[in-house]
Structure formats: structure tokens, C-alpha cells
Amino acid sequence: MPLITCQNLTMAYDKRIAVQNVSFVVNPGDYLFVIGENGAGKSTLMKGILGLMKPVSGHIEYNGIAQKQIGYLPQQTMVQKDFPASVQEVVLSGCLNSTGLLPFYTAGNKAQAAAALAKLGIASLQKRCYRDLSGGQQQRVLLARALCATSKLLVLDEPVAGLDPIATTEMYSIIQQLNQSGITVLMISHDIHSAVTYGNKILQLSGHEVFFGSTAQYLQTQPGHRMMEGHPL
Amino acid sequence: MIAFLRQVFAYPFMVRALVVGGIVALCAALLGVTLVLKRYSMIGDGLSHVGFGTLSIAMALQMVFPAFANIHSPLLLSLPIVVVAAVLLLRLSANSSIKGDAAIAIVSSSALAIGIIAASLTAGMNIDVMNFLFGSILSITGTDVVLSCLVAVLVLGLYIVFFNKIFAITFDENFAKATGTNAGTYNTLLAVLTALVIVVGMRIMGAMLISCLIIFPAITSMRIFKSFKAVVVCSAGVSLFCFFTGMLLSFGIPTLPSGATIVVVNLAVFLVFSAMGLLLRHRAKP
Numbered sequence: 455m456p457l458i459t460c461q462n463l464t465m466a467y468d469k470r471i472a473v474q475n476v477s478f479v480v481n482p483g484d485y486l487f488v489i490g491e492n493g494a495g496k497s498t499l500m501k502g503i504l505g506l507m508k509p510v511s512g513h514i515e516y517n518g519i520a521q522k523q524i525g526y527l528p529q530q531t532m533v534q535k536d537f538p539a540s541v542q543e544v545v546l547s548g549c550l551n552s553t554g555l556l557p558f559y560t561a562g563n564k565a566q567a568a569a570a571l572a573k574l575g576i577a578s579l580q581k582r583c584y585r586d587l588s589g590g591q592q593q594r595v596l597l598a599r600a601l602c603a604t605s606k607l608l609v610l611d612e613p614v615a616g617l618d619p620i621a622t623t624e625m626y627s628i629i630q631q632l633n634q635s636g637i638t639v640l641m642i643s644h645d646i647h648s649a650v651t652y653g654n655k656i657l658q659l660s661g662h663e664v665f666f667g668s669t670a671q672y673l674q675t676q677p678g679h680r681m682m683e684g685h686p687l
Numbered sequence: 688m689i690a691f692l693r694q695v696f697a698y699p700f701m702v703r704a705l706v707v708g709g710i711v712a713l714c715a716a717l718l719g720v721t722l723v724l725k726r727y728s729m730i731g732d733g734l735s736h737v738g739f740g741t742l743s744i745a746m747a748l749q750m751v752f753p754a755f756a757n758i759h760s761p762l763l764l765s766l767p768i769v770v771v772a773a774v775l776l777l778r779l780s781a782n783s784s785i786k787g788d789a790a791i792a793i794v795s796s797s798a799l800a801i802g803i804i805a806a807s808l809t810a811g812m813n814i815d816v817m818n819f820l821f822g823s824i825l826s827i828t829g830t831d832v833v834l835s836c837l838v839a840v841l842v843l844g845l846y847i848v849f850f851n852k853i854f855a856i857t858f859d860e861n862f863a864k865a866t867g868t869n870a871g872t873y874n875t876l877l878a879v880l881t882a883l884v885i886v887v888g889m890r891i892m893g894a895m896l897i898s899c900l901i902i903f904p905a906i907t908s909m910r911i912f913k914s915f916k917a918v919v920v921c922s923a924g925v926s927l928f929c930f931f932t933g934m935l936l937s938f939g940i941p942t943l944p945s946g947a948t949i950v951v952v953n954l955a956v957f958l959v960f961s962a963m964g965l966l967l968r969h970r971a972k973p
Contacts, residue, residue, distance in 0.1 A: 504865040522867030528859065537724060539858055540914035547855040551866040557848045583913030603866045 455517050456481050457607055457638055458503065463512035465498045471510070471661075472498035478657050478666045480607070480640055482518075485633045487649035488642045489681075490659035496642045499659065500609060503640070518606070522551045525604030527596050529611050534592075539584045541595050545570060548602030563602075570598040574628060590621030594628070601632075608632065610641045614648075626652060646681045695938055704824035704891060704945075707835040708930055711888035714842040715900035716926035718881050720919050721857045723905040729788060730776055730878070731901035733795035734885045737772040739894035740802035741765035742819050747809040762834065766886050772798075773882035777874055799894075822893030822946035824934075831890060838883045845880065849873065854915050892946045900926060903953040910957075910964035925960075929953045 456479035464474040473495025480486055488496050501507040503514060505521045525548070548570075549563040571577045574594045579587065584595060593613060600608055610629065614622040630652055633639045643649055649656055649669070656672045658664040664677050672678040695701050715731075722728055745761035772794065779790040806816045818826050846853065855863040856870045864870045881901070889897045908921035933949030 506861060506864055522865070524865065526862055526865040528861050528865075531859070533724060533726065534858065536909075537858055538909050538913050538915060538918045539854070543854060543915050544858065547851065547858065547863070548866070550851060550855050550863070550868055553851070557850065559851065586913070599862070 457517055457519050459515040459517070460499075460503070461512050461515075463499070463502060463514065464510045465495065465502050465507060466510045467498065473659055474662050475512070476657075476659065476663045477512075478663070480638060482606070482638055483633075483636065484655055485630075485639045485653045486641070486655045486657060487653040488640065488657045488659065489644070489646055489649055490664070491644075493661075494659040495661055496659055497611065500611060500640075500642055504609060519604075523604055523606065525600030525602075525608045527593075527600045527608065527610040527613055529615060530592065530596075534584070536585050541571070541576075541579045541582050541584055541587075542567065544584050544595055545580075545598045545602060548599035551603050566602055567598070570601040571595075573601065573632075574598050588621070590617050590624065593617065593621070593625060597628070605637070607638045607640065610639065612642055612644070614643075614645070650682070691935075691939065695935065700825055700827065701934075701938065703827045703829070703832055705931070705934060707827050707831050707887065708824075708891045708934060709927060710835045710839040711884055711891065712900055712904075712926040712930035713923055714839060714880070714884045715888060715897075716904040716922040717842065717846050717919060718877060718884060719901035719903075719905040719926075720908075720915075720922050721853055721877060722881065723902055723909075724857050727777075728898070728902050729791045729795075730773070731881060731885060732898040733776055733791040733798075734769055734773055734882055735889050735894040735897040736795040736802075737798040738765055738769050738886050738889050739819050740798035740805070741768045742889075743802035743806040743816065746815060747805040750809045762830065762886060762890075766883070769886050770879050770882040773878040774875055777878040818893070819889070820893050820895050821944065822889070822891050822896060824891055824945050826890050831887065835887045838880075838887055842880050842884065845876065849876075853877070858915075892949065896946045896950050899950045899953055900930075903950075903957055904929070907953070907957045907960045910960040911967065925953075925956055929956055 458480040460479070461477050463476045465472050476495075476499060478486075488499065490496050498507065502509050504524060504526055545567040546559050546563060549559060549566060553559065553563065568577065568580070571580055574597060576591060576594050576598065579591060579595065584592065587595065597608075597610075597613070600610075608629075613629070614625050617625060626648060629639060629641070641653070650673065653669055655666075655668055657666045658672075658677055658681070665672055665675060673682070695705075719731070722730060742761050742765050745764040749761070776791060776794060779794075802819075803816075806813075852863070852868055852873055855868055856873050860870045885897055888900060892900060904922035904926035905918065907925050908918045912918045912921050929952045930949055933952040934945055936952070937943040937945040937948040
């Protein structure tokens with residue numbers, strides 16, 4: 455039973471169609487890369503899945519997961535660059551989807567936050583200020599927050615954008631470990647080579663669906679060849 | 688000092704001003720942290736100008752149509768209009784082709800202009816208009832005291848109950864929305880509360896100076912503190928300290944206007960905190 459099923463999905467910004475007629479499924483345990491150039495509709499599709507935008511047509515079906523139980527790692531915003539917040543506060547805010555109208559966090563929430571930090575190897579940062587951290591550390595903190603929101607599916611929006619090569623490699627290896635521990639991953643990326651290396655499935659967009667299938671199949675296809683040649687190793 | 692304070696509290700108008708002003712300073716500081724961090728600082732400024740416009744129109748109406756003179760306080764007329772303006776400004780800066788700061792500037796200067804025209808056509812630029820612009824502690828009535836207590840209960844209560852949610856929508860609105868927090872509702876709530884605080888506060892601080900109470904304490908606290916909760920608590924403290932210091936200074940030296948003095952005290956504390964922040968950072972680096 456797939457976690458998420460998208461059928462003939464069309465999304466639009468102010469009546470301008472961003473991406474149309476996309477159909478794909480996300481199965482439990484998948485590591486799906488959504489690739490495509492800027493403006494291909496990757497982010498718009500993701501907003502549809504997260505419920506931040508309504509589709510124009512087609513529909514999305516969730517099985518065994520509520521929309522608000524998706525762990526989302528957004529791209530960093532300008533607001534966050536100089537935001538006075540402790541790592542603890544940021545990570546705990548991932549638990550809000552389970553607190554309901556309760557005005558405070560429970561001991562369970564705090565344990566969950568501490569566990570998420572430990573899992574990502576940043577337990578020592580708990581008391582630090584978010585804005586004083588390096589880019590790679592900030593990204594891990596936001597990933598820890600996403601882990602507090604979900605136990606099943608992570609949606610990552612270009613998680614290595616702006617990271618240095620070492621931090622990029624570390625980030626990919628952390629995400630791979632999370633995937634191997636049973637969490638489904640949907641990652642938006644420009645990086646075709648990482649997609650081929652780490653992912654088991656690929657969805658390529660270009661305003662419409664170019665390819666959806668396994669990584670092995672992708673390498674046999676025309677778009678696969680072209681993408682790989684366009685970015686020689 | 689005690690004799691001085693006893694003298695201050697001997698005047699009923701001073702007691703009223705201290706109660707209303709203290710409440711406004713506290714609430715404005717709490718809301719200000721979120722507004723500043725969300726890059727909505729100028730909403731406070733825009734709303735105060737709308738407040739000035741509506742107060743001038745209310746006064747003009749009272750002069751032209753004696754029937755309106757029965758309205759107990761012109762505040763009752765400006766309150767709903769400013770609340771509507773707050774919601775509109777928020778919507779405007781979120782999703783229109785005119786971007787946030789420009790939208791606020793347009794609304795703000797237009798409201799100011801309309802207010803000045805309304806005042807000039809009827810009473811002329813008299814002392815009342817000056818009071819609306821720069822504040823006057825003498826104009827605080829019993830209605831203002833009741834209104835400000837209601838606002839205080841509302842703002843403090845909602846701020847405490849929704850503290851974690853307010854943090855979430857301030858830090859990362861998209862994440863909050865994606866995980867089921869209704870960011871739109873909380874944004875509207877913040878805008879409405881800000882409008883209430885501004886309408887009540889502009890009588891003391893004046894339309895020109897009220898945004899100081901929203902922006903300064905938050906910016907000051909951020910020089911030193913590094914967690915959201917610490918910044919909020921410190922802002923509340925800084926705001927109250929600056930307000931009471933400014934009020935007592937202007938009482939002690941009668942030529943000092945109260946609103947402007949409070950702003951200058953805020954500026955001084957900001958400079959002190961900035962220097963301390965620089966020192967701390969310097970020391971942290973080996």
C-alpha cells in the first residue's frame with residue numbers, strides 16, 4: 455500500500471500552470487528524488503503534497519499517514535538567519551502537530567526532541583543559539599525538527615543547497631541512514647548524480663512528468679542519458 | 688525618592704497614565720518581538736497613522752454633527768477601523784503585487800493626510816490634533832483605563848496560551864502550516880491585538896511615536912539574548928523600565944514631553960545593550 459498516491463496532479467500559481475498531469479506513488483521505505491531544472495515545478499508539487507497549496511485538478515491520497523505528519527525540511531529563509539532561538543526551541547516546534555491545543559510541551563515531547571538531536575549527532579548543540587551555528591549544523595537542527603514531526607515520511611527541499619562539500623557528504627550520509635532505519639524520503643534536488651547514487655526512485659519534472667520509475671530504469675532512458683551527459687562526473 | 692513618588696501618585700491623571708501606559712508598554716513589547724522578527728515592524732507605524740486619521744475624523748464629526756458628541760470616547764470609533772486596517776495590511780503585505788513595506792507606506796501616509804485634512808477643515812490644527820500626533824497624558828480618561836485593562840488580559844492570556852504556536856509561525860511559517868498549525872489565524876490574531884494596543888497606546892505616546900514601543904524593546908533584547916523565550920521576557924522588562932523611567936523623568940522635569948522622553952530612554956537603553964552585546968561577542972572570540 456503506497457504512503458502517497460498522486461494522480462494526474464496539476465498545480466498552478468495565480469492561474470499560471472506550474473506543473474501538470476503528474477502521477478506517481480511513494481511506497482514505504484522509498485528514497486525518491488524529484489529532479490528537474492529551476493521552474494520545473496518541483497517545489498510546487500511539494501507544496502501540494504504538504505497541503506500548502508491546493509491542486510487545480512487531480513488528487514493526492516494519503517495512506518497510513520496524515521498530511522500534517524509529514525516531516526518537512528524547508529529551504530532556509532532570510533528571517534531565520536538572525537533569529538534569536540535556541541536549538542531546543544526550534545526542534546521542539548516540530549512536536550506541535552501532536553500537542554493540539556495544549557499550551558506547553560510535555561515531557562514526552564522533550565524526550566523526543568532530545569532523541570532526534572542525538573540521532574543526528576548534535577545532542578551537544580541543544581542549548582546553543584540557532585543563528586550562531588554553521589550552515590551544516592543549522593540544516594541538521596531543522597532535520598531534527600522534521601524528525602519530531604514524523605516517524606514515517608520526510609520531505610526535504612534541496613537540503614544540501616549552500617552547504618560546503620564536506621557538510622554535503624555528511625548530510626547525504628545522515629539521510630541515507632535515516633532511510634535505512636525505515637523512514638521514507640522524498641527529496642527535491644538538482645543533483646542528478648546524488649539521485650542516482652542514493653535514491654531508489656526518480657521523478658523528473660519539466661512542467662510535466664518526464665520520467666517516473668526506478669533509478670536503474672532511469673539510466674536506460676533518453677532523459678536519463680541526457681541528464682547524465684549534461685553533468686559529467 | 689519616596690517623597691517624589693508620593694507626589695507622582697497624588698495626581699489621578701498620573702496614576703491613569705501610568706496604568707494605561709504600563710499595560711501598553713508591556714503588550715507592545717510582547718507583540719513587537721514577533722512583528723520585528725517577521726519583518727512587520729512598520730505595521731505598527733502604519734496602524735498608528737490610521738489611528739490618527741480616524742481620531743481626527745471622529746473629532747471632525749463631533750464638531751459638524753452634534754449628535755456624534757454623545758460618543759463617549761473617539762476611541763470607540765477608531766478601534767474597529769484600525770482593527771480592519773490591521774487585517775488588510777497583513778493580507779496586503781502577504782499576497783499583493785505591492786510588496787509589504789511599500790503597501791504600509793501608502794496606507795500610512797494616506798491616512799495621515801486624510802486625518803490632517805479632516806482636522807484642518809473643521810477645527811484647524813489645534814491642541815487636540817497635536818495631542819493625537821505626539822501624545823498627552825492629560826487626555827487619558829477612565830474609559831481608556833478600562834479598555835487598556837481588557838486589552839492587557841486579552842494579550843497576556845492569548846500570548847501565554849499560544850506561545851509555542853507563535854514561536855512556530857514566527858520562526859518558520861511554512862513548516863508550521865505543513866504540520867497543521869493554522870498560521871493564517873494566528874497572523875490575524877497578532878494583527879488584531881497589535882491594532883488594539885496601538886489604539887489604546889497612541890493617546891499617551893502619540894501617533895508619531897507609538898511604534899517605538901513595538902520595535903525598540905525587541906531589537907534591544909536581541910542584542911544580548913539568544914533564545915526566543917529570553918528575548919520575549921527581556922523585552923517586557925526593558926519596555927516597562929523605559930516607560931516608567933521616561934514618565935518619571937518627564938514628571939520631574941515638566942518641560943520634557945512624556946512620549947518623546949520615553950522614546951529617548953528606549954534609545955539610550957538600546958545603545959547600552961548594543962555596546963554590551965558587542966563586548967560579549969568580542970569576549971566569546973579568543
